[in-house]
Amino acid sequence: MLENIDMLLVKEIISSVFILAGVAFMLIASIGLLRFPDFYIRMSAITKGATLGVGLILCGMGIYFNQPSMLLKVIAIISFTFITAPVAAHVIGRTAVQNRIPFWHKTNTTELQDYLKHTLLEEKVSPDEAADNNHHTPE
Amino acid sequence: MKTFLLHIIIAFVAAYQFFLHLQVLPYNATTASGVFFTVFFLLWPTSLLYHPSYFRKLPKAINLFFFFVKEVLLANLKIAYDIITPNYIMRPAFLALPLTLKDDVGITLLACMISLTPGSLSVDLREDKGVLYVHTLYVKNNELEQMKKFIKHGFERRIIELIT
Numbered sequence: 001m002l003e004n005i006d007m008l009l010v011k012e013i014i015s016s017v018f019i020l021a022g023v024a025f026m027l028i029a030s031i032g033l034l035r036f037p038d039f040y041i042r043m044s045a046i047t048k049g050a051t052l053g054v055g056l057i058l059c060g061m062g063i064y065f066n067q068p069s070m071l072l073k074v075i076a077i078i079s080f081t082f083i084t085a086p087v088a089a090h091v092i093g094r095t096a097v098q099n100r101i102p103f104w105h106k107t108n109t110t111e112l113q114d115y116l117k118h119t120l121l122e123e124k125v126s127p128d129e130a131a132d133n134n135h136h137t138p139e
Numbered sequence: 140m141k142t143f144l145l146h147i148i149i150a151f152v153a154a155y156q157f158f159l160h161l162q163v164l165p166y167n168a169t170t171a172s173g174v175f176f177t178v179f180f181l182l183w184p185t186s187l188l189y190h191p192s193y194f195r196k197l198p199k200a201i202n203l204f205f206f207f208v209k210e211v212l213l214a215n216l217k218i219a220y221d222i223i224t225p226n227y228i229m230r231p232a233f234l235a236l237p238l239t240l241k242d243d244v245g246i247t248l249l250a251c252m253i254s255l256t257p258g259s260l261s262v263d264l265r266e267d268k269g270v271l272y273v274h275t276l277y278v279k280n281n282e283l284e285q286m287k288k289f290i291k292h293g294f295e296r297r298i299i300e301l302i303t
Contacts, residue, residue: 024219025215025219028219028222028223029219029222031222031223032218032219032221032222035222036222037227040231040260040274041229041231041276043260044218044257044258044259044260044274044276045218045222045257047254048211048214048215048218048255048256048257048258049215049218049219049257051255052211052212052215052257062168063168065168066167066168066169067167067168068166068167068168068171068172070168071168071171071172082255083251085254085255086250086251086252086254086255086261087251089254089260090250090251090254090260090261090262093260093261093262093274094262094263097262097263097272103231103233104231106227106230106231107231107232107233108230108231108232108233108278108283109232109233110233110283111232111233111234111235111272111283112233114235115233115235115262115263115272
């Protein structure tokens with residue numbers, strides 16, 4: 001009996017730690033979305049923070065319920081989230097670069113010119129336009 | 140990959156039958172995953188007989204998985220620290236990462252892993268599959284080469300070992 005109660009308590013503590021860590025990561029990622037200086041950094045913060053947050057919350061849930069059927073669902077949700085999140089981030093980032101969304105002024109963009117030279121939109125870029133691509137954004 | 144899937148299915152069915160017919164262990168997630176992984180790792184040495192490269196690759200895949208989890212957690216903590224402290228310590232950069240990987244699956248895996256590690260985002264791949272363009276935060280002292288070396292040595296080397 002005593003052992004049983006102990007196990008429940010341990011399980012609950014572990015799952016609470018996981019869920020609280022996930023919630024904290026998601027909260028911090030949302031704050032980052034508000035206060036980071038440019039589009040790319042904001043996207044880095046929000047996509048990854050939210051993905052890890054969802055993963056940790058679901059891990060906590062799986063530990064809490066401790067049933068094989070629940071565990072399988074949790075694993076399925078986590079793996080699909082981790083497969084789809086980077087694809088969305090990649091597509092949004094690529095579109096942003098090709099539409100010349102400005103970078104933060106501290107960003108090192110020396111190798112961006114090399115990229116712009118090789119993209120399909122090459123004919124649209126006149127040399128002076130490519131040179132002042134690195135607009136200064138307000139901090 | 141086929142062997143891996145086959146082993147997973149065998150281990151799953153074995154665990155299911157184990158709990159259906161024997162009442163030795165209580166039925167919950169811990170014991171179920173315990174039985175599953177026991178069967179899975181008992182099947183692993185038998186692959187020496189029919190699929191030797193699988194025997195070699197499974198530890199590397201597990202190594203890659205744990206390295207990836209470690210990187211994701213560390214980088215998330217770093218970016219969280221940057222968010223909750225008033226000054227930015229990040230120095231973002233746009234990198235052109237030359238690839239030694241030539242395999243499509245490997246490049247996809249590498250791009251997804253780079254995107255999932257916070258603070259780096261794979262933006263585009265050059266048409267000849269030679270260069271992956273990456274947007275990273277946290278490039279120390281503007282040393283682009285060192286950052287490239289870190290990605291190449293950390294992720295790409297492990298993926299190359301896994302695929303070839």
